[in-house]
Amino acid sequence: MAIVKPFQCVRPNKEEARLVAALPYDVYNRNEACQVTAGNPKSFLNIDRPETQFPQDVDIYDDRVYEKAANMLKEWMKDGTFVQDDVKAYYIYELIMDGRGQTGIVACSSIDDYLNGVIKKHENTREEKELDRIRHVDTTDAQTGPIFLAYRSREEINRLVEEKKKADPLYDFTADDGISHKVWRIADPDTVSLIEEHFLRIPATYIADGHHRAASAVKVGIKRRKETPDNTGEEEFQFFLSVLFPDDQLMILPxxxxxxxxxxxxxxxxxxxxxxxxxxxxxxxxxxxxxxxxxxxxxxxxxxxxxxxxxxxxxxxxxxxxxxxxxxxxxxxxxxxxxxxxxxxxxxxxxxxxxxxxxxxxxxxxxxxxxxxxPTSIGELFAVADAGLLMPPKSTWFEPKLRSGLFIHMLK
Structure with a gap:
């Protein structure tokens, strides 16, 4: 069964959401990231790639770089760029590219599900890439880039999502690349409980994209467990930010x-x-x-x-x-x-x-x-993960990419 929890989201204010929302940190090299942040001081890439705030001779792994990310996040929460919802909630996230949409549920997944194989993987990670995100998460006390998870489509979840999409969205904007983004919040207790129960009937979820971010979030959680011997299992560091999509809505490009x-x-x-x-x-x-x-x-x-x-x-x-x-x-x-x-x-x-x-x-x-x-199919990805095997490198390319900065999960 998949443990999928609501969370108290930190998110951009409605007026600035379009400016804040940024492509994942790892689609850019350093020069490209600097160009983006120079052109948009509100882009979340300023926090996701904090080396952009320093001269080129400062190493991207310098302690000051990660401290800058933590300070900027605090500043943006203080000045109103980000707000924090007062209750735990799920979020519905719809992305539309070239007229084709996919809709997922934003939630927090369990690090234990990752460790015990309920969350299934299909590729290896590289330690040096993990270390960067481990330090970023640990220093900022936040998970800022959601992990893209997939599950075998279930009609009861699809119906619930479509019903909730009839309400006015929290966000509704089109990014510079032409991809439209809509977000709805689900905070009423009955629906929150229903979503959690639906996912408890799902035997497995699958990492579609974000293996390094997932591994890093889990390692920070394990580290904090050791630092908190009297932990209850319900602390925020026991979970990681994710968006869960039904498999029949996903498109893999070659x-x-x-x-x-x-x-x-x-x-x-x-x-x-x-x-x-x-x-x-x-x-x-x-x-x-x-x-x-x-x-x-x-x-x-x-x-x-x-x-x-x-x-x-x-x-x-x-x-x-x-x-x-x-x-x-x-x-x-x-x-x-x-x-x-x-x-x-x-x-x-x-x-x-x-x-x-x-x-x-x-x-x-x-x-x-x-x-x-x-293109590799989502069915092939599931088959590899179900067999406990690994895909060759660069087997899948998912589009559209989830934006970072729209949803932030604080660890404290």
Missing amino acids: YNRVVKDLNGLSLVEFLSKLSEGFTVTAAGENAFGPSEKGSFGLYLNKTWYCLKAKEALKSDDPVKGLDVSILQDNLLGPILGIKDPRIDKRIDFIGGIRGLKELEKRCEEDMTVAFSMY
């Missing part, structure tokens, strides 16, 4: 690949090796994105090709059968020499939101060959 060279092969040699495991057909000059599982687009020498994996390469194994695995295990590794895509500098990954033209652009600038992918 995560495409570009490679720097052909590993010493000529064009003829490369295509010959490809033909051993794939059926290769020319697709012309127009950008080609695959329309079915087991197919791949290949861009090389200003020409697009369609690759179709032969039956021998396909597998019923939840990980080996993924398109990203078929490409890695039968092409990127053995033919192009990309043994570990997590650390190999010859490969780069491009989220599907950037489009196929970005693949062509990269091949003109600094890469040689590009691969367009068919």
